Amino acid sequence: MKQWRKIKRWIVLCIITAAFAAFAAAPYNTSASPPATLDDIPKGQVVLIVNGDDVGMGPMYTDVTIEAYAAGKITSLSIIAPASDTDRAIGLLKARPGLDVGVHLTLTGDWKPLTEGPSLRRKSGQMWDSSAQAAKNVKPEEAKDEWDAQVKRILDSGLTVSHLDSHMGCYFLSDELFKAAAEVSRTYRIPLVSPYWPGRMPPEWRSLFPLASYSGIYTLSVPETLENRAAAYREKIDGLTPGVHYVFTHHAKVKPNIRLHGDLALRVNETAFWTNDETAKMLKERGIILSGCMPLKRQFEKALADL
Numbered sequence: 001m002k003q004w005r006k007i008k009r010w011i012v013l014c015i016i017t018a019a020f021a022a023f024a025a026a027p028y029n030t031s032a033s034p035p036a037t038l039d040d041i042p043k044g045q046v047v048l049i050v051n052g053d054d055v056g057m058g059p060m061y062t063d064v065t066i067e068a069y070a071a072g073k074i075t076s077l078s079i080i081a082p083a084s085d086t087d088r089a090i091g092l093l094k095a096r097p098g099l100d101v102g103v104h105l106t107l108t109g110d111w112k113p114l115t116e117g118p119s120l121r122r123k124s125g126q127m128w129d130s131s132a133q134a135a136k137n138v139k140p141e142e143a144k145d146e147w148d149a150q151v152k153r154i155l156d157s158g159l160t161v162s163h164l165d166s167h168m169g170c171y172f173l174s175d176e177l178f179k180a181a182a183e184v185s186r187t188y189r190i191p192l193v194s195p196y197w198p199g200r201m202p203p204e205w206r207s208l209f210p211l212a213s214y215s216g217i218y219t220l221s222v223p224e225t226l227e228n229r230a231a232a233y234r235e236k237i238d239g240l241t242p243g244v245h246y247v248f249t250h251h252a253k254v255k256p257n258i259r260l261h262g263d264l265a266l267r268v269n270e271t272a273f274w275t276n277d278e279t280a281k282m283l284k285e286r287g288i289i290l291s292g293c294m295p296l297k298r299q300f301e302k303a304l305a306d307l
Contacts, residue, residue, distance in 0.1 A: 082127070143171075
């Protein structure tokens with residue numbers, strides 16, 4: 001019985017690996033062209049930004065995410081500035097001119113912060129293990145300095161930065177941390193990914209946060225299989241209302257003999273779903289437009305000028 005389970009796991013991994021090898025053949029062909037600006041979106045239209053998180057975290061995450069983006073299977077990505085594979089990831093991105101990237105603002109992870117704030121690190125010197133630990137310990141002013149350094153590192157590399165988003169929900173942990181991230185966003189004139197939240201944000205910020213939603217699917221409430229993950233995404237996509245929606249995704253590519261520990265299984269399944277031709281067909285049938293983050297950036301720059 002155990003031997004059969006091993007064989008089945010090997011077969012599934014081989015199928016998924018074959019899908020990875022084929023996915024770059026053709027980008028998604030949805031029913032309309034991506035909008036140049038948010039003003040170009042027809043009334044009643046659903047627009048979907050599919051972002052690949054965690055670039056720079058390691059080659060098995062970095063490479064497949066960049067490949068999916070370059071092939072048009074996802075529409076943006078974001079890079080973790082302090083992570084272990086960031087320098088190599090920057091080189092890969094610079095070798096593909098025209099790919100704009102986001103900065104995946106972080107307060108957590110198995111890497112050291114770029115700045116010296118004592119509240120940013122645990123005893124090992126690395127960032128915090130969890131969002132709960134970061135929320136309890138990190139001072140907003142030190143978070144702001146760290147995020148400023150993270151954005152500056154990516155900009156100084158020569159990459160074009162289209163947006164700032166959140167690793168493990170870092171800037172949603174408290175109002176003070178959100179304000180710190182918003183200050184960095186305005187300093188660099190780069191949009192912070194978030195919908196507008198009445199009560200948490202002043203009314204004059206509404207034009208700075210035009211997204212209808214910022215969400216994704218990490219762990220499932222049912223066993224992690226490709227079929228269950230695909231069903232969860234189909235349900236999410238069917239529930240999208242008109243407007244611009246930002247979906248975060250997590251990707252990985254592993255060899256067939258690698259045991260899928262931690263969150264590798266969900267990342268492998270996530271990649272298989274978003275790089276599958278059936279997903280492209282589903283989006284086209286529903287009339288959903290796929291877009292990158294540059295329209296958000298143009299809207300943000302315009303809104304800042306009007307404030």
